[in-house]
Amino acid sequence: MIWLMIAGMCLVTFVPRALPLVLGRNLVLPRWIRRWLSFFPYAALGSLIFPGILTVVEGRPWIGLAAGGCAALLALKARNAIFPVLVAIAVAVGLQLATGS
Amino acid sequence: MEQGAAAEVMRGVRAGVPVAVGYVPMAVAFGVLATQTGLSFFQAGAMSFFVYAGASQFASLGLLAGGASALAIVLATLVLNFRHFLMSISLSRRLSLPFALGFGITDETFVVASLEDLLTIRFFLGLIVTVYLAWLSGTLIGAGFSSLIPAVIARGMGVALYAMFIAILIPGVKKSWVNGLVAVAGGVLAWGASVALPALPSGWRIVIAILAASAIGALIGGGDETAVEEEKAA
Numbered sequence: 001m002i003w004l005m006i007a008g009m010c011l012v013t014f015v016p017r018a019l020p021l022v023l024g025r026n027l028v029l030p031r032w033i034r035r036w037l038s039f040f041p042y043a044a045l046g047s048l049i050f051p052g053i054l055t056v057v058e059g060r061p062w063i064g065l066a067a068g069g070c071a072a073l074l075a076l077k078a079r080n081a082i083f084p085v086l087v088a089i090a091v092a093v094g095l096q097l098a099t100g101s
Numbered sequence: 102m103e104q105g106a107a108a109e110v111m112r113g114v115r116a117g118v119p120v121a122v123g124y125v126p127m128a129v130a131f132g133v134l135a136t137q138t139g140l141s142f143f144q145a146g147a148m149s150f151f152v153y154a155g156a157s158q159f160a161s162l163g164l165l166a167g168g169a170s171a172l173a174i175v176l177a178t179l180v181l182n183f184r185h186f187l188m189s190i191s192l193s194r195r196l197s198l199p200f201a202l203g204f205g206i207t208d209e210t211f212v213v214a215s216l217e218d219l220l221t222i223r224f225f226l227g228l229i230v231t232v233y234l235a236w237l238s239g240t241l242i243g244a245g246f247s248s249l250i251p252a253v254i255a256r257g258m259g260v261a262l263y264a265m266f267i268a269i270l271i272p273g274v275k276k277s278w279v280n281g282l283v284a285v286a287g288g289v290l291a292w293g294a295s296v297a298l299p300a301l302p303s304g305w306r307i308v309i310a311i312l313a314a315s316a317i318g319a320l321i322g323g324g325d326e327t328a329v330e331e332e333k334a335a
Binding site: 001002003004005006007008009010011012013014016018019020022023024027029031034035036037039040041042043044045046047048049050051052053056057063064065068070071072074075076077078080081082083084085086087088089090091092093095096097 | 109115117118119122123140144147148151152153154157158161165171172174175176178179182183185186187188189190191192193194197198199200201202203204206208209211212215216253254256257258259260261262263264265266267268269270271272273279280282283284285286287288289290291292295306307310311312313314315316318319322
């Protein structure tokens with residue numbers, strides 16, 4: 001039962017991910033759809049950041065916000081994501097310890 | 102532009118490191134929860150190895166614990182992962198990826214790859230392998246060693262994904278304010294959907310937010326439209 005479930009889950013996660021790649025760029029799309037698609041990454045980013053960032057530490061939404069704010073400030077100058085990410089982790093751990101883990 | 106193949110893959114690996122750091126604690130949590138739900142070490146590992154979809158994997162454990170059938174769980178997985186169909190369509194406009202690499206598309210690898218200026222197949226390969234190995238090894242650690250990681254560190258690492266999202270959003274916003282507006286709209290819509298329709302699975306909240314917020318951007322114009330046109334011409 002578990003193995004059958006895993007096989008089924010494998011199938012229904014892989015097909016939607018791979019199908020558009022099979023069709024590829026041969027698929028001719030109207031201009032307005034291409035324009036719409038070009039914003040998908042930013043819309044996805046927004047919906048992944050918020051409201052999820054409030055729940056990094058349950059019951060203390062400001063810890064996620066503070067760590068995210070630090071990452072945003074550093075990202076204005078940093079050339080890749082690694083440094084802002086490490087600082088954000090340090091801030092999140094530090095704030096938890098400072099406020100009684 | 103002539104760049105060594107290995108260097109290109111390594112660029113992808115480096116871009117994947119922040120994602121990998123964020124995946125490990127989630128994967129460890131999944132491994133722990135999976136064994137607590139009654140899956141064996143190998144079943145938990147196989148789930149991350151073959152299914153490789155965080156939200157669906159967690160949801161399946163909840164459904165299993167609730168006594169759901171395999172068919173119901175598979176259907177729920179399809180629903181939760183429909184957003185990757187949209188992301189795959191979007192990526193397929195940028196470059197011709199071998200379809201097998203579609204397996205590596207997640208929310209996180211999609212945004213990192215989409216916002217990479219020099220996106221190539223080798224870059225994508227380096228990115229997805231790094232992230233996949235982090236997810237898999239985290240699952241095995243969680244399933245094998247349960248909770249040896251202090252909770253305060255695990256929670257702190259949970260912020261990594263959000264920090265990475267923010268760090269890759271900022272350059273896009275610098276490029277055009279419309280990108281920032283679309284991201285804000287996406288967040289507000291996702292939050293609004295979670296308040297208005299609490300029963301809606303999170304995968305669908307993201308689908309709604311992506312479709313609606315991108316439509317706002319497309320109506321206003323600007324953004325990366327010119328980039329899309331150039332690629333079309335290229």
